[in-house]
Amino acid sequence: MGCMDQGAALSSEARQSAQRLALPALLQARAARDGDAPLFSDRRTRWSAAQALEIAARRAGSLAAQGIRRGDRVALLCSNRSEFMEIVLGCGWLGAVVVPINTASRGMQLEHILANSGARLLVAETQLVSAVYALDAARVALESIWLIDSHEDGEADEIARRTASPVQRQTLPPLAEPIAAADLGDGDPLAILYTSGTSGLSKGVICPHAQFFWWARYTAANLGVVRGDVLYTCLPLFHTNALNAFFQALTYDAELVADRRFSASGFFNALIETNATVTYVLGAMVPILLGRAATAQERAHRVRIALAPGVPGHFQQAFTDRCGIALLDGYGSTETNFVLGGGIDEQRPGLMGKLAAGFDARVVDENDHPLPDGVAGELIVRSDTPFAFASGYFGMPDKTVEAWRNLWFHTGDRVVREADGYYRFVDRLKDAIRRRGENISSYEVEQVLLSHPAVETAAVFAVQSEFAEDEVMASLVLREGALLEALELIRFCEPRLPYFAVPRFLDFVGDLPRTENGKIQKYKLRERGITATAWDLEKSGYKLKRS
Template sequence: MAEEYCRASHARADALEVSIPSAARTLPALLEARVSDAPDAVMLQMDGASLTTTGLREQASRLAGLLVEAGVAPGDRVAMISANRLDFVPLLSAISWVGAVAVPINTASRGDQLHHIFQNSMAKLLIIEAALLPNLATVDRSDLALETIYVLDAEGADLPDGAQPMPEPGEPIDAVAVKPADPIAILYTSGTTGVSKGVICPHEQFFWWAITTGRQLGIRPGDVLHTTLPLFHTNAINCFFQALVFGGSQSLSERFSVSKFFEALKASGSDVTYLLGAMVPMLLSRPEGPEERDHSTRVALAPGVPAQFHDEFVRRTGILLLDAFGSTESNNVIQTEADILRPGMIGRITKGFDARVVDEFDNEVPDGTSGELLLRADKPNAFAHGYFGMPDKTVETWQNLWLHTGDRVVRDGEGYYRFVDRIKETIRRRGENISSYEVEQGVLSHPSVSTAAVFPVASELAEDEVMVAIVLKEGATLDPEALIRHCEDRLPYYSIPRFVDIRTELPRTENGKIQKFKLREEGVTDTTWDREAAGVTLRR
């Protein structure tokens, strides 16, 4: 059954790849084609409201007219600070309609980081939600290129100097002739070192995101693709392009909610959904209930789910979990499919891409040996074009004509890849390199633990000590020493955490990613349990 499902999925994706020529792999061209095929089909839906393909094109063309009236020209950058909302995609489409470049900004950005994004992108126009104006208040705008600020939902808001309510859309205009290699967006990613880098994403990159992900998920015409992930990140924009290319519709939630997730799946009529690794144990931490099966969702793209949660999630929800590896700079390059499921493995290399696992000198290492993952695409514009205004960082990441991911992986003899760690997140303790990811898996295998984040803290000697911050499942209790004894059977002695901090929640980004840098900055606190101070001796 799984093989038949995958064959049909591959056939649909291959047919689209052949039938859509490169010149038509832009947002305006894909939208025009979708309107031609199904003018009255629902394209977007959120909170009971919807927009058809024709309605989206109408809004995009009229908002584009407004942008032209505001002086936006091809190549200009237009910044957006907004949570998920029904008019986000029309705004994104309008920006591409005039040949400009969207700069969707993380709604958590403020201060120096937000100033850097404005300064680096040289955005002339900002469209911002009134509720997020306090973010803008943290930025000194005196040295920025910003000329115009439009505020969404401005009624009753205290607008800062230079801001005005979002004007009514202008007269509809024809789309500018954009090329598949032209940038559609600059997406800022926060690295482990240095300032955020603006990834230059061409239109055709998102076409390939749609093809590779749609093939993996088995997306069919008419499918509803529901996402709770933010539209300022690659994943949710990719979801929109999957709907556009495969003839589905995108359903949005404003944000991820553990208590309302399955309710949203049911209300939207979702066939496909999208999760991040941390979200699955969060959902499983709730008491099991009938709402977990009361929906029509058949599959979820869920990169990074710890292996021990796969079977339980599928049993409780009936939703197939498929892993994958991709980044803002690359594409859906490694993936599992229904017929090659191996929980804990991110999958095999995707059609159209190549991968190598290398040592610090870019020499390929044998299967079974960990090393950095390098990637390359067979097709033009399937990857990003570098970092905006940062040629040195572009050369560094794409050295030797391979994209250096900064991720440590292991490839086995059958071509399956296993994620080990971010290279810069490896913990060095007394001569041993420790993978924070692998320690997290050992901690998460304890039945009382819902979420875990492992990170280094300063040692009294040299190098690092291992610390873990955990959130327990609802109603659970756990003695830190019991957690350490649990880990002794699952981890090398040198990687077992010395420090344990039990919390009610962990700091997260708007996208649900744990902010380890905040945990590292806090370090050992008064609430932290210290294994050595408690006199607990490890077996060796």
């Protein structure tokens, strides 16, 4: 074989290998292995692997009939239900890019996501879509909205009928005739997942097909997922964690059961009812569950292990002893993968684990110079495998270059590498807040606070909660002569922010600490913490609406 012929053969082989990591090929391979085995359930609807394959091809057909083409973005505002996965599969089959949106998004954040992504079509549950109608239609590219009629909120449906909007609306169309899968490679984008900005607006993380495949491989390997496992999640599918769980089920011949939401009182009953063997929790969920009175249901399930990033070390063994579920820690982000971790036998409470094969990591100073073991610095990471990480931030080339400078992804997290190779999380360098598993941009919260006519200056920052995670606190300076009650400001924020981003603590002050050039010194506010004058939403008795 000549050099050119050999090169062509290698190129063809590489192309075929890349195609095997794209969603259409994964669906076809799973259906070929065992098409009748269950793959996905939302506890109301259940699909086998063969049915999921058919749904992908037919939902792609209905998207194509709407005029959606390869590379177009399709926004998705939907809770955990089968229609969510229908749209993901249809987009993945067609070569379109799905843009899942946090169902709590409101106002400026929601408008930015729709405008930045350039989504032409929005698929939304009827009871959620009123937040979209409240936006300035001229600022977004939406042409059509498909409404998922949940039959749960007649008021929202009435709002949809009464609201004047140039955007066409229709009920989610039925599945169309199947179409052929797009010719996709491992680097083609499957989703854009918006993660909160640290000093600006939310960034759309471009997640290629292969990133989800490798997320599934690394996560499932660490969890020990095997054929026939039932994976149960009550975490939202619009986040990496739960969406990754679907790909674990797909590639490891398991089933994913996606429940509507987390319920502390119903969690263990749900594990029993779904016959789950593996589950997923966030750091704050474990102390909440341990804070309840023990019940027989806590030991009546089949779950052997849970992916549990960020659970404080002193809770881990207590939870396992009480509930019989081993907790697996690790480290990853929407932009990266399961970079740090290991199997359950490699776990050490309070540590994130060791570097996984296929990745590289360094702890560095502010100039990216490596620091010795035992010294805290920023964690930077990279992958040896093509497209195991995100491809950048959509429509934000400057932010992409900044985050991937020197060809390493800069996590913004401050960590220590121990002498034995284990990594310990210290804190976040970025000006972001993580509350109840949600990333919150202090910038976005500040913009809402500053839009109130009585507020002159606002600084939003994290303070420690009783659940070992962050709470949102705001220090505010009012305009001269203005009067403002704390609860009035909370009610102002409520329709403009996701419920989890509404500040818990408000502190009205005369001035804020600043640098010589006038910049607010947030580190001083964080060091000060919850002041004696701070107003506490939790103690006020007022309950935020969560829809």
